[in-house]
Amino acid sequence: MSEQKQTFVIFLFASLIIGCLGVGNLAGQERERTWTSADRSAKIKATLSQYDPETGAIQLILSDGTTRSIFREMISTSDRRYLRGYLKRETSREEIIGPESSPATFPLFGIQWVPDLSQALQLASGRTGKADDRPVMCFRVLGDLRGPM
Amino acid sequence: MRTVSFSQPQTHRFLNQNFVNTFDNTTGDPTSGKSIWHQPGDPSGMCIRGNGKQNVQTLFLTPSGNIFHVATGFLSPDDLLAESKFAFQLFQKLNREPQIDGNDVVEAHRHRIESAGYPKKNVQQASPVAQMMNQGFPQVSGNVIKDVPFFGSNRPGNFMDLMIRQQILQDQKFSIQYPLMSWEQFERDPKTLVGNGQSFFSSSSSGNHR
Structure with missing residues (x-):
């Protein structure tokens, strides 16, 4: 294969990968x-x-x-x-x-939980500013939510 | 209790989509109550709203760690959803302002209890029990705050209804009296919310005394 053809094949392959990544991204976003x-x-x-x-x-x-x-x-x-x-x-x-699912959370009783409040507060702060902030729900309870209580 | 409160898919969806959810174990806290041990798989027993206020509190906080809404004691799935919706809408309002303002928290809670039928002039005055004694005990028509008129009529209700109403009112009054209390301050003195009493929580006959 000539050097020109090799370059063309590499270009075509790279375009195909970039195209697939783009489609994958669009699939999850409105x-x-x-x-x-x-x-x-x-x-x-x-x-x-x-x-x-x-x-x-x-x-x-x-x-x-x-x-x-x-x-x-x-x-x-x-x-x-x-x-x-x-x-x-x-x-x-x-x-x-x-x-x-976020790696910092785990599911229990249908809810995605963050295991401690300081982590929850960090996650609640918006990544791109105040507009992305979320409130925190803290279930304060006597005992271990995951076990006997 | 937890298996009942967190048993409905619509509550799961609302909490998962709109909140960061966490929990805090109060074992060792002098203000926490007593309980009988239950495993998550144990059958759930009969509870009414507000049971075990020293044992469980649902707190709603800003990302900076300030409490803007609370609900103490047991909450049914419908109650939990209603409280979460109120908290979410309030947070949206607070977050739209350049700076989160405690006055907005006070106003939102005042408006909520006034909408529920509690007289405006009495919101921060006489004790709720005294008010109800004066004006009669209406009967509970539902378990979500908006469905629970404080003074629907002068017909006699029962003591449980009175207790539920009193506790709902006290929760709202906490946010009026301590708007945006920081988590650290709350942890130093949870009595401001849960009082000095010791509640005992038991919802089924299985388990061991704790």
Whole structure:
């Protein structure tokens, strides 16, 4: 194989890998879209970060990187249709790669727990600033949550 | 108790999506109560909201370690979800401000207990028991705070209802009196929340005395 052909094959292979990585990344992340309020009086551009179908809680990431939490009842019917599609995509993704979990947490009674408060507070501080902060729920109890109590 | 409180998928989802969840073992703390040992797999017994307030407290904190909402004692899955939703919405409000402000915590809790039927002028005055004695004991219509009117009517209720209402009110009043108390300060003196009493928690007949 000539040097030119070798270079072309390497370029093609590298492009293929980069392309696959890109597709893999897109598979787990939603695109930015316009969200409309239920009464159609307001619109915002944001990316869906999380949606809980049981409680209706929706977390959006706005274009400036800040997060906003809203509830399903507050959005238009087309946005709700989009949420149903999101749930289907998430279900099929979890079937392929399994649910996301953080190495610092462990599951017990259906909850992902961080084993101590200082770690929990660290995790709760947003990586990209205050807008990403999360609150901490601390179950303060007499005894060992994992054993007899 | 824990197996009941954490038994519903919608509670799991809400807590996992919106909170960083942790726990703290209070064994050795002089303010903690007494309990009968239970394994996670032991059958759960009958509990009402608020049972064993010295034994278990659900605290909600900012990432900087300041307590902005509490619920003491046993919580049913519905109660836990309702308290978590209130805490999450309050946190969202607090976090939108340039600096987290204790006045917002006070106002949110005042509004919550006023919405539940407790007279505004009495929120920080007379003891809740005295208020209820004056105005009658309404009956419990549900186990989530918004469903529990403090003064729905003057019909007589029962003592358990009164205890539940009193404890819910005391939890809200803690956040009004000590908004954004730091975890360190709370750990030094948990009596501000759990009092001086010693509660005893037992929800089933199996297990050993502790």
